[in-house]
Amino acid sequence: MTDQTFDAFIVKEIADKQYAGRVEQTRVRDLPEGEVLIRVKYSSLNYKDALSATGNKGVTRTYPHTPGIDAAGHVEESRVPVLAPGDPVIVTSYDLGMNTAGGFGQYIRVPADWVVPLPGGLTLAESMILGTAGFTAAMSVEKIFDIPVDAGPILVTGATGGVGSLAVAILSKLKYEVTAVSGKKETGFLKTLGASEIIDRRAFVQNNGAPILKPRWAGVIDTVGGDILATAIKSARAWGKVTCCGLVASSDLPITVFPFILRGVSLFGIDSQHYPIAPRQALWKKLAHDWKPDNLKDMATHITLHQLPTAIDNMLNGRLKGRTVVNLG
Known part of the structure; x- marks a missing residue:
């Protein structure tokens, strides 16, 4: 043809x-x-x-x-x-x-x-509602999945975007308490996805000049980078896990080593482009079943x-x- x-x-x-x-x-x-x-x-x-x-x-x-x-x-x-x-x-x-x-x-x-x-459990249309954004969100969730659901809130930045909104929905499906950071004024959308708290992006980065901040987050899924990622790392709890998959705010990371050496915070880079085929298929099956947003x-x-x-x-x-x-x- x-x-x-x-x-x-x-x-x-x-x-x-x-x-x-x-x-x-x-x-x-x-x-x-x-x-x-x-x-x-x-x-x-x-x-x-x-x-x-x-x-x-x-x-x-x-x-x-x-x-x-x-x-x-x-x-x-x-x-x-x-x-x-x-x-x-x-x-x-x-x-x-x-x-x-x-x-x-x-x-x-x-x-x-x-x-x-x-995979069974997904239609073609549903697979594209997920797409690379949903797969990236699932990769991020997988990195922090061993955090107990009662360990504290999970922060999701850029929460109204593709990766962020799907991360909120997946985490909510898995019974985590989710705090969302967004620059948009609409909060109803994030509430319907399962976010329990919504923080304005500008308020989130206020007074973030200290090298380490009050611990709040058991885990973080960051989709934007820059000052927002730096603030999230500084305010992660001891042994908190932070994932990073985006740079729409900035590719720079203005931070010291203090959160890593004083609290044992871990930072994971998320790269969906080169993810191997076998775990890729396994993660798609999760998205079709237990991790599929309602x-x-x-x-x-x-x-x-x-x-x-x-x-x-x-x-x-x-x-x-x-x-x-x-x-x-």
Whole structure:
């Protein structure tokens, strides 16, 4: 089916350092090499997609390009015996949507070892409400999962974003007490996810100049970096565990070693892109069952490929909450 045409959201450099994306027709034969061709039914919008769509060369080196680091659909063609035409599958992370044509197109072709069979308990649409954001949240929860539920509150920063909101929902499902940090004024959304306390982002970093602060958090899932991550580390309890997966606030970490050597605080970096396939499949099964948020469908807004430019602009300007699922059907 090399001559098959399909719709894709293609980003081009329209002038020097000016980029724009629109839905165009392309062909299956123009996709990169790979053992598995997938008909994409759903994708989702992530911050990395927004950066790729606006010409960030740290994410995508060459254009024209189709972003979309998440994709869910059915196998169309396969050169490996473990995947057959018609199988429902998920592809997230690796190089998808970065320098490999991604899920904002109705077809992708990828290496077989990028592909995860859709676990029972999840629909294709639900898998993209989760997507890379949900998988990253689950990786973060897994790092702190040995903290007893009665050890104290777990802090989640950037809590209205994709990773943050899903982390709040998963932790709440697991019966942890969750405190959320957010810069948005709406609190109802976070309350419905299970947050017991909500702290304004500006108030959280006030008076944080001391090298170590009053201990509060048994664990932390940070999604933004910068002063917020530094404040969270300084105020972690003895032997507290802190995960870090984002840098939207800053890539700098203004902190001393005191929280680490005086309280034994641990800091874990979360990298979903290179997570090995076997534990990846196991974690997806958790997300399909015991860790699946009860209110998953309420966390998502659904859009079409043609609505991506507005959604991307809203994401870059902090006007989105929860997850944005792209319907390619």
